[in-house]
Amino acid sequence: MAKIRKKGEKVVPEISTASLPDIIFMLLFFFMATTSMKEVSYMVKFTVPEATELQKLEKKTLVRHIYVGKPIANLVKLHGTESRIQIDDEFADVNQVEELITLERESMNEVDKPKLIVSIKADKETKMGVITDIKQELRKAYALKISYAATQRQ
Amino acid sequence: MAKRSVPSINASSMADISFLLLVFFLVTTSMAVNKGLIRKLPPPLDKDQPIDTQIKIKERDVFVVLINSQNQLMVEGKQISVKDLRSKTKEFITNEYNDPNLPIVSTVNVPLIGQINITKDHVISLQNDRGTDYQSYLEVQNELVAAYNELRDELAKQKFGKYFNELDEASQLAVLKVYPQKISEAEPKNYGGD
Incomplete structure (x- = not known):
């Protein structure tokens, strides 16, 4: 009798959770890979x-x-404290804006170009x-759709 | 033969640990939301275009908004605060009481909406100084856009019972026909001052 009961106890199956961490890690890596970090280093x-x-x-x-x-x-020594314009990873002069934006547009898809x-x-x-200077340059570059970045006021 | 079971390491907490990591990353990576005030710039002026062939606009149709280098706001010759700008703008755009100093009201027939009084030729002219702070400038722009948005919402509520951005495309176009955004920015000048 005792022997039979012991056998019965042993049968209870246990669900293995060993793979759960792997699944979660996969999720973690997925999120880490897809969320883009900021595109440029701000100067x-x-x-x-x-x-x-x-x-x-x-x-x-x-x-x-x-x-x-x-x-x-740490760039104050080199570039002073006047307001500067940064496009991509470099400082730009006001009169370079037109050229740079035109270049940016050239690198875009043909379909997307007018939607810049x-x-x-x-x-x-x-x-x-x-x-105002930037806006004038953008007009010259025919980049007429602009957005003034701002945060939502509560 | 007696089997010695090797004690397995309990890995059930591993899932919790990695969940914690997952949550941590989800919270800390800021999904850089790109939000902004979207505006359209006018196309560049033609160099050959003579300056004095400008379209004649009546004085009552223009709503002049000036911001000086001290970030003070002047609307139609009077200094006001930014808070009052929105109601002033709405008053100007609608001209409900047919005030002779506000833009000319004309009755038009707009599809889906029907007969409605609008000020067809109104223009909001915004001028700023080179010394104006960006924040003040944007606040003024924001109020002007807000005035339009409120008017559109009011009309949409009245005619369709929904907010403007809940409407279908055809009705949105109809509302836009009644209240098109007419904010013009003057060609930049340097008025002097700091």
Whole structure:
């Protein structure tokens, strides 16, 4: 009798959870691979202004960024404290903007070219002079759709 | 033969640990949301285009908004605060009471909406100084856009019972016909000042 009961106890199967960590790790790697980190290293520091009537920029591939602000702390010696323009990974002069944006557009898909949106990410303390100059350059480059980057005001 | 079972390491907490990691990464990676105030720039001026052949616009049709280098706001010759800008703008765009100082009201027939009074020729002219702060400029732009958005929402609610962005495309176009955004930015000038 005792022998039979012992046998019966042994039969209870246990679900192996050994593969669970692997599954979760796979998820983890998936997320780590897909979430893009910031595209460029900022050479200017900026806090975008606040506004309420914001629209989302849907397609990332259509958007090009222009950063405007004062150079970051360890570039102050080299570039001073005046507001500078950064496109991609380099500082740009105002009169280079047209050329650079045109180049950016050339590298885009033929279908997407007219849909280019230029997002101006500028520090809220920037003087409008710089922004106006950029806008004039963008007009010359026929990049007419722009977006003033801002954060949602609560 | 007696079998000695090798004690297995309990791996059930491994899942929890990796879940924790997963959550940590999900929280810390900021999904950089690209939000902004979307505006359209006018195409560049033709160099050969003579300046004085500008279209004649009546004074009552223009809503002049000026921002100076001290970030002060002047609307139609009066200094006001940004908070009042939205209601002022709405008043100007609709001209409900047919004020002779506000833009000319005309009755038009818009598909899906019907007869409606609109100010066809109104223009909002925004001018800023080179010394204006970006934040103030954007606030003003924001208020102007907000005025339009509120008017569109009001009309959509009244005629269709929904908010503007919940409407189908045809009705949206109809609403846009009533309230097209007409914000013009002057060619930049340097007014001086700091």
